[in-house]
Amino acid sequence: MIEDDNRLAQMVGEYLGQSGFAFSHAPDARSGLARLQDAGQPTADMVILDLMLPDMDGLEVCRRVRSMGNDLARVPILMLTAKGDPMDRIVGLELGADDYLPKPFEPRELLARIRAVLRRKGESTGQQAHKVMRFGSLEIDRDARTVVVGGNTCDLTSYQFDLLTTLAERAGRVLTRDQIMEAVRGRELEAFDRSIDVHMGRIRAAIEADPKNPKRIVTVRGVGYVFAKQQD
Secondary structure, three states: OEOOOHHHHHHHHHHHHHOOOOOOOEOOHHHHHHHHHOOOOOOOOOEEEEOOOOOOOHHHHHHHHHOOOOHHHHOOEEEEEEOOOHHHHHHHHHHOOOEEEEEOOOHHHHHHHHHHHHHHHHHOOOOHHHOEEEEOOEEEEOOOOEEEEOOEEOOOOHHHHHHHHHHHOOOOOOEEHHHHHHHHHOOOOOOOOOHHHHHHHHHHHHHOOOOOOOOOEEEEOOOEEEEOOOOO
16 A cells, blocks of 8 residues: 555555555655565555655556566556545546545445455466457457457456456447446446546557457447457
C-alpha cells in the first residue's frame, strides 16, 4: 500500500493481516516504487495506491509501474480516490489502474475487491485456464495470461485481461455493462460508472486493427458489448 495517511495504512494493514494477507506500507511514492523494485523483497500480488501523495501524483506512480519492463507492469493496481471526483478515476483507469475505491471506504469492501482480484488470478491456473482461445490472428492464453495479435504481445492490465476473457468466453453473446462487471468484479455498476467503457477503449487499442472501427469487440448501442465469433 502506497499511502501517506499512516493511520489509514495501519488500519488497513491490521484488517488484512487478520484475514491472512501479508502487508507492506510505503508512506510516499518514491519509497513505494523502490519497494516494488527491490529484488530482496517478495513480489507484490497487488498495489493499493493513493491518488494524493506528498511527493508525486498517484497517476504518475501508476504510469511508472505500468512502464516497468518486468512482471510488475502487470501487477493489479487498486487506486484510492477522493469521493465525487470521477475524472481522476477515469484518468487512472486510462493509465492502467485495474480498479478504484473512493475514500472513505469500508475495510470489508476493500477486502472483497482484493479477494476478487486474487480469485481471478487463481482461476488462471485452473483446468480451463490451460486452453488457448484463438480468434483469427488473436490468441488469448488463460494460463500465461497473455494476449497475442499477429505474433505481437498486447500490453493489458490484469483487469483488462479478465474483461477480454469474459467477453471471449461468451463470443457472440451481447453482454450489458452490468453483466460484464458482475462477471469480472462481482458487483453491479454504480450510477454513471464509465470504467467499463474506459477499459474497453484500451483493450480495443491493443487488439483492433482500427480501434475507431472495431471488429472484435463491437458496441451494441443502448445494451453493451459483443465479442465477434468470426474474426479475420
